[in-house]
Amino acid sequence: MKVGWKIVPQVAMFMLFSMLMNKLAALLHLPIPGSILGMIVLFLLLEARIVRLSWVESGASWLLAELLLFFIPPSVGLIAYRSLLLHEGLRIAAAIGLGTMIVMICTGTVAERIANRKRGGSR
DSSP states (O other): OHHHHHHHHHHHHHHHHHHHHHHHHHHTTOSSOHHHHHHHHHHHHHHTTSSOHHHHHHHHHHHHHTGGGGGHHHHHHGGGGHHHHHHHHHHHHHHHHHHHHHHHHHHHHHHHHHHHHHHTOOO
16 A cells, blocks of 8 residues: 555656646747657756656656556447548558557567667667
């Protein structure tokens, strides 16, 4: 139970940070979503050691562990677009599959380069 009380304020901090960055992105008419801006700013704050990892680690781990639950409402919402899925479902699935493969290839390439750099080798 002690861990639960540590997670709640961290998740609340993520939510507050996200709302603030959404408002900032809208106020400045930035072409990127506030959530992406928030991730970039949080990364920079972590790198600069202004925000400590221990302040966000438990909340981030919990959110990642429960990530699948966040996909249920949009999946259920697809029922409203049944006719679209019947006509364009194959094209949508192909776009999702291609996008997933591109993300996996890019992520793997970046991870390999980082691992090689840490080992001191180059490819």
